[in-house]
Amino acid sequence: MALGNPSGATADVNNPNNYLMRKPQFALSYSRDRGTPNWVSWHLDIADRGSVNRQEDFRADPDVPAGWYQVQGSSYLGSGFDRGHNCPSADRTSSPENNSATFLMTNMIPQAPQNNQGTWANLENYTRSFLPGNEVYVIMGSYGVGGKNASDVTNNTVTNTIDQGRVTVPKRVWKVVVVLPVGNNDVSRINANTRIIAIDTPNENSISPDWGNYRTSVDKIEEATGLDLLSGLPVEVQAIIESKVDNGPVL
Structure with a gap:
């Protein structure tokens, strides 16, 4: 979270729709009522990459506060939507523990299959291509209500929720990628020339x-x-880089 806490999330059960969860592998703001994260933030460098296989252990997050509904690994089944990672599995292949953390359901959103397996997979692969000479900060999130899976597109309909109304299907999915050469004091090294992909x-x-x-x-x-x-x-740096639209290569 070196680049900030986008929503001012707190680890307070009285803040159920902006609940801060910090893990060794990523940080996130969780929404109890949506059953998904508002945003997930992580850092990626070559040390995060290894030869560990996908653990495929989709499961409820035991850190969800007692009394809240826990989204299960099976909650998306039959919905037509993928269990879409925010922090990707392939960004955490240095150990079984680190990879397994990405399969917690607090790191998932209901994502249209082509959105997840096509567009987002391509961006994730491109982001990893910056390694090892660079390190990357990533923030990903979703907003709105109503997505379209393959059946929805065919029938021109929208799905607003799954899991008997307990998980909201977002309308939009976004990501911000900050690319830096490997170094120290990262925040102080981000300037008007830093590549930002949004x-x-x-x-x-x-x-x-x-x-x-x-x-x-x-x-x-x-x-x-x-x-x-x-x-x-710094505010003056934000003013410059946040207004730009990236025009760099995509491959």
């Missing part, structure tokens, strides 16, 4: 696999979500 996609199965088509500015994502992204940076 995308905002519809949660639909008819989405293009080319993530570059969905580039936007951090400012636009903040406007849509009410979040304060990159708040850990």
Whole structure:
């Protein structure tokens, strides 16, 4: 969370829809009523990458406060939506424990299959291509209500919730990627020339696999979500980099 706490989340059960959860592998703001994270934030460098296989152990997060509904690994089954990782499995392959953490359901959103397996997989692979010479900070989240899986696209309908209404299907899925050469004192090294990739996609199965088509500015994502992204940076730096739309390579 070196770049900030986008929603001012707190580890207070009286703040159920902006509940801060900090894990060794990532941090997140969880919404009890939506059954999904508002955002997930993590750092990626070559030390996070190894030869560990996907653990595939989708499961309820035991850190969800007592008395709250716990989304299960089976909660998305039959919905037509993928269990879409926020922090990807492939970003945490240094140990079985680290990879397993990405399969907690607090790290998942109901994601249209082509959105998850196409567009987002392509961006995730591209992000990892910056290693080992660079390190990357990533913040991902979702907002709105109503996505379209393959059946919804065919029937021109929208699915608002799954799991008997206990998990909200988001309308949009976004991500911000900050790329830095490997070094120290990361926050102080982010400046007007730092590459910032921000995308905002519809949660639909008819989405293009080319993530570059969905580039936007951090400012636009903040406007849509009410979040304060990159708040850990000096205000003058935020003013410059948050208004830009990336035009760099996509492969």
